[in-house]
Amino acid sequence: MRRPLFLYVFLFYWHFLNALFTVEAPQSLCVVERGNNVTMECTFPVNGKLEFRNLSVSWEKKDESKQVYELHKGEEDFKNQHSDFRGRIKLLKENLNLGQSLLQITDVKLRDAGVYRCVIVYGGADYKTIHLKVKAPYRIINQGVVSTGRNEWKLTCHSEGYPEAEVIWRNKNYEDLTHKANTRSETASDQLYRVTSTLTIKSGIDEIFYCIFWNKELQENTTAILHIADSTDGILQTESRRFVGAALIATAFVGSVLLFLLCIRKGLQVILTGCKRTVDNPASTRIYLP
Ligand SMILES: *[C@@H]1O[C@H](CO)[C@@H](O)[C@H](O)[C@H]1NC(C)=O
Ligand SMILES: *[C@@H]1O[C@H](CO)[C@@H](O)[C@H](O)[C@H]1NC(C)=O
Secondary structure, three states, rough: OOOOHHHHHHHHHHOOOOHHHHHEEEOOEEEEEEOOOOEEEEEEEOOOOOOOHEEEEEEOOOOOOOOEEEEEEEEEOOOOOHHHHOOEEEEEEHHHHHHHHEEEEOOOOHHOEEEEEEEEEEEEEEEEEEEEEEEEEEOOOOOEEEEEEEEEEEEEEEEEEOOOOOOEEEEEEOOOOHHHHEEEEEEEEEHHHHEEEEEEOOOOOOOOEEEEEEEOOOOEEEEEEEEEEEHHHHOOOHHHHHHHHHHHHHHHHHHHHHHHHHHHHOOOOHHHHHOEEOOOHHHHOOOOOO
């Protein structure tokens, strides 16, 4: 098996040539939502026309020493690519001519999170590292309201996301009822947390309760409204959906205003370079600022 490119660089080139040949990572932190595509970028100097057969590029996941992508002397080589990445990796080759090594990962998984190292050998040799963070917001909350006796109700909220969320319960006066609730979480597929919280409470008809999924690490809250009514679950479901819809529209609006202000302040090219979510569906675009 061939020695990993990184070692090769380190042993033979790096000490001697690193002053002459410099790889840069315009954005050393990328945040992407699970299921989306992401493009990470390293740049290197190309003087004149690119000589493909003198170029070697490699992307490795540093913390686990997994090979993600390798181009050896102008030839792509997938032999040692780790199975985690199979079929989800593309290097945008036309950009190499511009001195950009752009690695695209499609359908990002939670386990893709970590530190990536891009190594480039082209005359000289150098590398940079990029930290990829993957998030999974608790976007949709499923809810249930069941009568368990006279004026007693069992309220349930359920959602999936990452990292683990806390669930906070409040009544219509915004009093904290969390201490009366029972919250448990289990791991679902791809490291997702499946969080279920139940509140059993005495209440009359026509009361409102809130369950709030608090994703502390992402500083994100998602709220569902539970309405205790005479009729059955159908009404409750639509109300929850409407709330989520309104929240999404509000988020999109605030996002575009922020983006607009930022464009004015920094000039558009700042946002368009570096790591980006590769967008196919503009309706769900969200911008994550470092
Ligand atoms: C989310 O809700 C919790 C509890 O109500 C609150 O302490 C926290 O500040 C909220 N975070 C955001 C980002 O709104
Ligand atoms: C990610 O990229 C793939 C292939 O280019 C495309 O089919 C897919 O729709 C993209 N997904 C998103 C969420 O943009």
